[in-house]
Amino acid sequence: MKMSTSIVFVIAFIASVVSGLPSSPHDEVTRWSAGPRYQYTSSPEGSELVDSWLTAADLLLAARYNPAQDNNYHLFTRQNPSVSQPIPYGADSLLKASNFDPQKKTVFLVHGWKNTPLSLFNVQMVHAYVAAEDVNLIMVDWSIGAAGTYMSSLLNVPRSAEHVATYIEWLNSASGASLHNYHIVGHSLGG
Structure with missing residues (x-):
């Protein structure tokens, strides 16, 4: 009798948890703005x-992104203005050697969003920066995290940014560079 009571409690607990989840992956979890649900946003393909x-x-898609594994960092300088030198974390x-x-x-x-x-x-x-000034330009490639829906990509921004910060800390430690010489330029969700 005690075993069947425990099983009933476990089933009741699972049912209460599952009942709070959306029944369809396209059901709303939360509204991020008071505006209309569907809005036009700029992307590389246009609006x-x-x-x-x-x-x-969106939550499931964002959960697949792992910036420590998926982000790539490409160095461009005046010595290599058109072919990058990938420098992993x-x-x-x-x-x-770079x-x-x-x-x-x-x-x-x-x-x-949706850039590569x-x-x-x-x-x-890359061309404009390297032509205008003798700099180390590191292009952050987080295209795997930016490739999904707008909302899944938005969820990936803080995770990608955290890995960029970790990368900068490593770069300073490994090279002796100073944070005073750093600039971060972002576009769309990258900014």
């Missing part, structure tokens, strides 16, 4: 109609 309410599907030997100069200003370029390293924003900004 897109996006769902501005958070859904269970913690790769001290690659950093030392064109990174800790005495120069370091610019982090962070793209926006080959997006027009990145290509134009």
Whole structure:
């Protein structure tokens, strides 16, 4: 009798938890704005109609993104203005063998929603910065986190930003660069 009472309590507990979850992955979890649910937002493809309410599907999509594994960091300098030198987090030997100069200003370029390293924003900004000034330009590629729905990408912004901060701490420690020489330039959700 005691065992069946325990089973009933476990089933009742599971039922109460499950009943609070959305029945469909597209059901609303929360509203992020008081405005209309569907709004137009700029993307690399132009203006897109996006769902501005958070859904269970957005949460599931965002949960797949792991910035420690998925973010990539590409160094451009005047010595390599068009072909990057990828420098993964913690790769001290690659950093030392690269064109990174800790005495120069370091610019982090962070793209926006649905952008990739080959997006027009990145290509134009890399070219403009390196042509205008002798800098270390590090393009942050968080395209895996920025590729989903607008809301799932929005959820990934703080996680990506936290990993960029961790990367900067490592870069300072490994190279001896100064935080006074850093600038972060972001676009769309990257800003």
